[in-house]
Amino acid sequence: MTTQSGETPLLEVQDLCVSFVQYTSCLRQSTLQVINNLSVSIYPGEIVAVVGSSGSGKSLLAHAVLGILPGNASFSGVISYDGQALSPKRQAELRGREIALIPQSVNYLDPLMRVGKQVQTSVHAGNPRSRQREVFERYQLSPDVDKLFPFQLSGGMARRVLVSTALVSGARLVIADEPTPGLDDAAVAETLDYFRDLADQGCGVMLITHDIEAALKIADRIAVFYAGSTVEIAPVQDFAGEGEALRHPYTKALWRALPQNGFEPMPGSQPLPHELPAGCVFQPRCRQATSECSTERPAMRTVREGMVRCIHAT
Amino acid sequence: MIAFLCKKLLRFATLLIALCVLSFWLVSYSPLDPIQAYVGADMTRVSLEQREAIAEYWGLNKPPVERFLHWGSALVQGDMGTSMIFRRPVADVIGERFMASLALMSMAWLFSGILGFVLGAIAGMKQDTWVDRLMKWYCFTLASTPTFWLGMLMVIVFAVWLGWFPVGLGVPAGVLAEQVTLADRLYHLILPALTLSILGVANVALHTRQKLVDILASDYVLFARARGEKGFLLFWRHGLRNVAIPAITIQFASFSELIGGTVLAEQVFSYPGLGQATVQAGLRSDLPLLLGIVICSALFVFIGNLVADIIYRLVDPRIRKGESA
Numbered sequence: 001m002t003t004q005s006g007e008t009p010l011l012e013v014q015d016l017c018v019s020f021v022q023y024t025s026c027l028r029q030s031t032l033q034v035i036n037n038l039s040v041s042i043y044p045g046e047i048v049a050v051v052g053s054s055g056s057g058k059s060l061l062a063h064a065v066l067g068i069l070p071g072n073a074s075f076s077g078v079i080s081y082d083g084q085a086l087s088p089k090r091q092a093e094l095r096g097r098e099i100a101l102i103p104q105s106v107n108y109l110d111p112l113m114r115v116g117k118q119v120q121t122s123v124h125a126g127n128p129r130s131r132q133r134e135v136f137e138r139y140q141l142s143p144d145v146d147k148l149f150p151f152q153l154s155g156g157m158a159r160r161v162l163v164s165t166a167l168v169s170g171a172r173l174v175i176a177d178e179p180t181p182g183l184d185d186a187a188v189a190e191t192l193d194y195f196r197d198l199a200d201q202g203c204g205v206m207l208i209t210h211d212i213e214a215a216l217k218i219a220d221r222i223a224v225f226y227a228g229s230t231v232e233i234a235p236v237q238d239f240a241g242e243g244e245a246l247r248h249p250y251t252k253a254l255w256r257a258l259p260q261n262g263f264e265p266m267p268g269s270q271p272l273p274h275e276l277p278a279g280c281v282f283q284p285r286c287r288q289a290t291s292e293c294s295t296e297r298p299a300m301r302t303v304r305e306g307m308v309r310c311i312h313a314t
Numbered sequence: 315m316i317a318f319l320c321k322k323l324l325r326f327a328t329l330l331i332a333l334c335v336l337s338f339w340l341v342s343y344s345p346l347d348p349i350q351a352y353v354g355a356d357m358t359r360v361s362l363e364q365r366e367a368i369a370e371y372w373g374l375n376k377p378p379v380e381r382f383l384h385w386g387s388a389l390v391q392g393d394m395g396t397s398m399i400f401r402r403p404v405a406d407v408i409g410e411r412f413m414a415s416l417a418l419m420s421m422a423w424l425f426s427g428i429l430g431f432v433l434g435a436i437a438g439m440k441q442d443t444w445v446d447r448l449m450k451w452y453c454f455t456l457a458s459t460p461t462f463w464l465g466m467l468m469v470i471v472f473a474v475w476l477g478w479f480p481v482g483l484g485v486p487a488g489v490l491a492e493q494v495t496l497a498d499r500l501y502h503l504i505l506p507a508l509t510l511s512i513l514g515v516a517n518v519a520l521h522t523r524q525k526l527v528d529i530l531a532s533d534y535v536l537f538a539r540a541r542g543e544k545g546f547l548l549f550w551r552h553g554l555r556n557v558a559i560p561a562i563t564i565q566f567a568s569f570s571e572l573i574g575g576t577v578l579a580e581q582v583f584s585y586p587g588l589g590q591a592t593v594q595a596g597l598r599s600d601l602p603l604l605l606g607i608v609i610c611s612a613l614f615v616f617i618g619n620l621v622a623d624i625i626y627r628l629v630d631p632r633i634r635k636g637e638s639a
Contacts, residue, residue, distance in 0.1 A: 068539045096542025108537035112555045122541050149631045
């Protein structure tokens with residue numbers, strides 16, 4: 001399951017930019033661009049992992065797609081769902097019905113509401129009570145769990161409850177925001193199985209994570225996020241061997257930094273949104289950088305079944 | 315729950331003992347002269363021997379510790395002594411005055427609680443709109459308004475200019491006690507109760523607003539929005555319950571401010587409640603009554619805080635279930 005040309009993607013994000021208005025001192029306003037020219041697409045039945053280090057603005061991608069960015073944020077670019085561009089009005093209609101969010105922790109549940117009830121509020125078609133019970137049954141959550149409050153859930157139960165909210169809604173696009181931090185290997189495997197399960201039912205799944213190993217286990221395609229933008233979108237098969245099939249130097253470095261692939265550290269650190277270098281954002285840390293790299297920001301282009309934002313990629 | 319109540323009662327007992335000792339000690343060093351309070355204006359006609367006889371009779375010539383023990387042991391048996399200005403048992407005076415004040419306070423408390431909560435909830439949901447700004451401006455103005463000043467304003471406008479309400483007192487003047495109807499009492503209650511309510515609104519409204527703003531910025535509301543909830547549904551499902559607990563707690567914990575406000579409002583409206591009795595007891599050196607009122611108000615405030623604690627336990631599952639688990 002690689003790029004399905006010809007089929008309409010479920011979600012297509014083109015040149016998304018998200019910026020915040022900030023007050024630097026008393027009355028001085030400044031605009032901070034956190035996501036710039038991000039493009040990614042997801043087809044039905046496919047899991048696309050958006051992988052990037054912590055604090056790179058990945059969650060904002062999810063919030064932008066859902067239309068729940070905070071009030072001081074503004075965005076540009078085109079987000080299309082099912083071939084149609086999303087307006088704020090249409091986002092409000094689709095939110096929770098067609099597009100569902102799976103948040104990362106139990107803190108995203110109302111602390112004073114029983115979990116069964118909370119999952120029922122996500123149901124849009126059919127009897128909420130029986131639909132919720134059905135999904136809980138499927139995830140081996142006994143009827144007692146319905147009556148529990150979020151703080152009473154164990155870690156495993158909480159994850160299943162959170163996944164249930166997406167499943168009962170009947171959404172076709174599921175966005176999972178950092179679903180695996182701090183989990184042990186068995187729990188990660190369990191969580192990832194739920195997403196595979198959703199994708200096998202025909203949902204498109206966007207898995208936003210900093211855990212590249214987890215992403216490689218289940219994703220069909222990996223979008224690599226660096227300094228507010230995607231630098232490469234590659235089929236998962238390309239992540240093999242010495243990383244010869246990968247296109248972008250950052251992706252290669254990321255691959256080789258994994259313990260099983262040589263544990264090779266990458267010098268330098270990701271630039272912050274307000275101090276992005278001129279030209280290619282990776283250029284100061286890139287071994288292949290030439291003078292051309294620092295003049296113009298490279299556009300996304302197709303290279304061998306994947307996309308890359310690097311002028312040297314072949 | 316039982317252990318919790320026992321702990322609270324124990325704490326109250328120690329508080330009460332400390333309060334008795336402290337207030338008795340303060341009073342014994344105050345310039346208030348109980349003999350003058352007893353004799354009144356005839357003081358000049360009382361000779362030194364007569365003064366000593368009175369002191370002897372009331373036990374005022376004994377050392378303070380002995381007097382305290384005498385008063386304390388009577389207090390434990392339920393005898394708070396005799397009010398010097400009313401010439402009646404302190405318990406009776408407080409009981410009667412307290413009922414009058416209770417009517418006033420409970421009306422003000424209920425009205426300010428409900429109105430404050432509604433105002434705060436609306437402002438919180440409409441954060442940073444003109445509705446919110448108007449509410450905040452109103453509350454900040456009220457929060458910095460002295461009770462007596464607002465009371466005087468109310469009297470001038472509604473009693474003197476418009477003549478809608480009586481200027482003061484708890485019952486109509488010149489009417490026999492048996493002929494006073496409930497409607498008469500209510501009619502006299504409205505203006506002081508309104509004064510207290512208008513002021514009480516600010517506190518609960520601003521707290522509710524801030525708490526709701528915090529809730530709306532929380533992760534669980536973000537997730538609720540992501541599930542397509544908005545507007546009133548969002549408030550009903552996730553805002554109301556989460557904001558009601560702190561609001562109720564604040565309202566019960568505000569009993570102390572309520573008493574403070576009542577003292578001033580009753581003075582302005584000459585309303586014969588506990589607050590006015592406090593002022594009289596203070597000004598006319600009625601020490602038994604003053605001490606009795608201090609103890610009763612402490613009890614009242616303590617009950618308010620206790621109820622807030624209990625409600626918190628009953629409503630919030632995190633505390634309720636956390637204890638039983």
